[in-house]
Structure formats: C-alpha cells, structure tokens
Amino acid sequence: MTVTPSRHAEISGAGFAGLTAAIALARRGWSVRVHERADQLREQGAGIVLWHNTLKVLEDFGLIDEINAGSMTPPFYETRVQNKIVSDEGMPGIWWRTMTRPFLHSVLAGAARREGVEIVAGSEVVGATEEGVIRLASGAELEADLVVGADGVGSSVRDSLGIDYERQRSRDGISRFLVPRRKADLQKIEPGTDWDNMIDFWNFDPRVLRVLYTPANDRELYLALMAPADDVEGSAVPIDLDVWTSIHPQLTPVLEEAAKVEGKYFGYQTTRLEEWTRGRVALVGDAAHAMCPALAQGGGCAMANAYTLAQAASDAPLSELPDALVEWERLERPYTDRCQTRSQHYADTRGMSQGNQFVGENNETTLYDPTDPHRHDVA
Template identity: 30%
Template sequence: MTRTAVVIGAGIGGLSAAIGLLRRGWSVTVLERAPEFRPVGAGLVLQANGLRCLDALGVGQAVRDHGRPDVSGGTRRADGRWLARIPAGELERTLGTPALGVHRATLHDLLLGALPDGVVRTGARVTAVTADGEVTYDGPAGPQRISAGLVVGADGIHSVVRRTLWPHAAAPAPIGVRAWRGVTPPWTGDLVVAISWDPGAEFGIVPLTDGRVYWFAAVNAAPTDPDDGVPDRFRRWHDPIPALLAATGTVLRDDLACLDEPLATYVHGRVVLLGDAAHAMTPNLGQGANQALEDAVVLAAVADAPDGLAAYDARRRPRSQQVARASRAIGRFGQQLEHPLAVAARNTAMRLTPPRLALRTMARYAGWRPPAPPSGRL
C-alpha cells in the first residue's frame, strides 16, 4: 500500500485521522464539500477515552486549555429532585482524567490548526469512489480525480462513501426523538451540571470554559411532527432551565437517527469507514465524538501494517458497535421512557444505585486507552 491517503470529510473524525496519519509519515489530502468552515454546532463532552486520543494526536493540552472540566452533577427529575449525584472530581479519580465540556467549533478549529496548509481542500464534493482508491470530486476548478493507497470515509451519517461501496447497508433510521441544542452567552448564575428526565423528555446542561453553557433538550417525536420550537414544558422545569432557554439566541434542531443495523465490516478494499459513517449512534452515552477519535488513532497506528485495515476493522467494529448498542439502550431506559410505572421503577433504581457503581459502568466505555503504534508514538 502506498502511504498516500485521502480523507473524505473534515469533521472531528476526519481531521483527527488526517493528523494521525501525517504523524505516521503519510501524505494526506482531506476533501471537504463545504466551501468554507463556519463556527457551527453546539457543545460536546470529551470523555477520558477521547482526551487520551487527543493526547496521542498531540493536541490534548491545547484542547484542555479550551475546555471546562467536570464539576459535581448527576441526574434529576423535572422538578429538581435528585435521582443520582456524582461529586466533583469523582470521575477523574476513577478514570484518571476528567470529562471536558468544549464547543464543537473550538475543537474543530484546534484540529484544523494542527494540519499544515494545503492539506484540506474545501468546496470538494465527492462524486465517486472505488475500492481500489480512486476518488472523483467536483472542486473549484471542476471535476478532478485523485488516487490513494488509503481512502477514509469520514463523511458523516449520510456518508456518500458508505452508500457507494456498501450499497446494501441499511440507511440511517430515525429513533423517534427530536432534539434541540443551544449555547448561552456567558453565564453568571448558579449552575449545577445535570441531566434531567421527565416521561419522554430530557434536558442536559454542560458548562463551557469561556463561561457559556451548552444545553440540549429532547422529546419523543416523529420526524413528521410539526416543529414549534423547544416545547414549553421545559420552561416549567427546575432552575436554571427556564433561564438558560430564555438566554439563548440560536437554537439547532435535529430529528435523531442512527445506524440501527450494524455493518458487517468497516473495510472495502482500500477504503475504510470512520466515525458516524461507520457507526452513527444516539447521543445518550455522549460517546459519538469520542468513538470517532478512537477510530482515528487506531487507524493511524495500524494502517501501514501488511494487514492494517483488517486490524482496524477487528479492533474498531466490535467496540464501536457495542458502544452504539449501549447508547441506544440508555436512551430507551432514560429519555424515551414514558409509562408511569416504568418511569417510577427506573427512578427508584437510580436512587438506589451507588455512585461508584454508576462510575464503574461508565468506565466500561470511557476507560479505553489508545494502542501503542510500532514506534511507540503517533
């Protein structure tokens, strides 16, 4: 395999894969269909596994400088009553590093800044890709073709690469949840980090390092349901939820979907899938970006081995699909649960579960560590 790579998609997973491959001596080109990068998106939580990946890519400290470490938090009811609490620092003591709230645009800018000029080509819409590494795209200068020893499909849940080379794979499936996301201006009021549940509804709060607050709200809804904005029910929930909503300008809305039918392989010839293109999952475990980062560092570590792509598939597919199943189950147990008796049983179980047991369960997913490549570093 020639050590030239084309990465399709300049999101978090695609940029991370490009950084990792460059650090391993590959020649890399990233094709991004957007004509320019804009500070879009909201917040995300980098868990211990994701932060370790960023350390392996050489950008961990820069990200930590722009993130907000975890504080005390837990799970509440809509009226504010606590179902489970985790003291500040307990997550770090369990996993060795805290979770970190960061704006998605901030993380994207840091990853983009870690790449040399000219690696990323914007306005490049991929129109064809073959298993032997031929990529055709429409760019500012018209149709162009590029060949590579490795093609990385990191082009999201509606991946062109997956549709082209995995034509029999199931399309993304709606899960019956509508979500809204927003980021407040700098916040000066009291704040306790929490996920709050009501039958069929959820609200989450994540502080960001610059004083702003990222929040998300979700309710059970079909994609065909009318969209009247964030439901008024959240404005009657416990403080500071009504004030956070009132302070937010731009609100993003999504009808959530995932790859409900797992792929049989992430590899086709010289092409691999990465991130949401391979295993788009629900957000309930907060592992979407973290799993894309895992994909990136594993791919960079093994890609130049004789059986590197098979090793990537063997290492990443079982774990990422396990995380996706767990995230889907958590969603059904938490936000999507509506029957009063089931909700009452769930809340009782939450109150009776010791925090240390809940943290050990979280560590099953966030405790992962990147593999050491042959040279000992990426």
C-alpha cells in the same frame, strides 16, 4: 514512530473523525489531503464531552494544554428527575472534559495544518473505488494508497461502494444549542446551586422533556433539549419557550437564550454497517458507526477509531493495506459495537434518568486507550 514518506491518503470530511485521521497519518509520514464539502471549514455543532479515550489521542498529538485552556471538567455529573437530585457522580479516576464543538474543531484543524495536511473546503467527494480512487463533484478523480470516508451519517463514500447498513431509530430526539452561561441569573432562581455541574434534568410528568445542562467553559453553556419526535411543540426549533419554561422553570434564563438560536432537531438513531472497509477504503465516525448520544461517545469512538486506523494503515506494507484494514476492523470494531448497543438501550429506555450510569461496563469505551500498544494483548 514509523516514517513512510511515499504514502498518500485522501480523506472525505473535515469533521472530528477526518481531522483526527489526517493528523495521525501526517504524523506517521503520510501526505494527506482532506476534502470538506462545505465552503467554509467550521463546525456547526454545539457542545461535546470528551473522555479518556479521546483525551489520550489529543495527548499523543501534543494538544492537551491547548484543549485544557478552552475547556473544563465540571465537579459532578448530576442527574435530576422532576428537579430532585437522584445522583451526583464525581467519577473518580475518569478523565473527562467538556467544551464547545467549534473550539475542538479549531484545535484539530490548526494541528492538521501544522502537520502539513492539505485541507480543501468546497470540495465534495461523491464516491470512491476499492482500488483507492476518489471522485469529486467536479468530475476530477484522485488516487490514494488509503481513502478515508469520514463523511458523516449520509456518507457518499460508503454508499458509492454499496456497503449495506441497518438503521435503528428511537422515539426521542434532541436539539442542541450554545448559549451564554447566565450563572448569576440562574443563582437568583436557585441560590444553593453553583451551576458548574453537568446536570441532566429529566421530567416525565406532565410531559417527557429533558434538558442536559453542560457548562463548556467560563462563558458558554451547551444545552441539549430532548423531546419525543411525536411531540410537535417539544421538538420544534426555534424552541417553544412557554412549553420548555413551564416544565423547567429553574432554567428560564438559559432557555430564553436557546429560544434566540437557530438549530435542528435530530432523531436518535444507530447505524450498523455490514463492514467498515472495502479494499483501500476505510470508513470512520458517523459514516461507519453513528450512535445515540446517551453515553456521549459518538465523537469519542470516531476519534479513537480514526487514530487506530492511521496506526494500522501505517504499520502495514502498502501491498497488504486492504488486509490490514480488515484486521483493524476485527480488533477495534467490537468496542464500538458494544457502545452502540448500550447507547441505543439507554436512548430507548430513557435509562440515563436513573443516574449513576458512569460505572462498570458502561465505562469500557470511556476508559479505552487507543494509544496503548498493548491494548489487545490477551491477559
């Protein structure tokens, strides 16, 4: 590991991308400050699936025991159409874990603090310059060798630099909830099912309403409810319990739980930037490459790219850091570009309903190892 103690990074955003960049930089000897706009440092989201690409990063950070203790691997990734099973994927050889977002966030925030990262809540970064200066909402300016914009799909860091982007939208969208497992009650309705699988329940007739059922640990279930944006009742939050239970009656106990929870409907979209870096500033996560969640790689790409960004920035002489960032984007971005394209395709075609999707080129991102120093070697 290269130790470069005189380097300083300012990071905007204490989500998964920002915290991963912070940990990876601090472990390479940087002093790191992370600014979080929210008054409290916590993750609002529901559940997440992590694959090999992210788990390798967490393993490098020494966090796998902690992750394993609060997460699970469902036996199968099952897909059903009109409640008929169309595939049960055991995914041999693929390392994957399901968990809640608040849990992953607390593991990363704890690790960042142990690595000496300063995390400032209630601190909003409103802009950055390519020379490496960030501007706070308070008017204060702070200088850094590297600025990381991990400030989400509405990134102020990106927009202050005038980096152009395209946004592609899809007709469907999703609302997400964390609810109690209610396994015993689900088993009363469908006794033959052990309810530990991840199950993607699609219904097209009489109505396009999909429930992605993801056990996150012994106690908590992550539910993602998909509906077309133009379905006013289907996309309403709090959810319309009668509509959802009429289409997915076997899930009534957990849909009742979801109906009690606040949430928000998000339309599927992909954001593609003209460039991910400008001078001493690099963008990661949804600020750079927001994607449709079909292949469950938004967080994975965010964390993998944050990790490789820290590597690239640490390996370069400070005077050459802007060039090193350009080279980082050249090497790493194509994986994310392809993942965005595939995920948008599945969102547009509703193709995940066919099952057996976790094979072949769809696993390119999943199986990527950002910690492998030889990953870009030409065979």
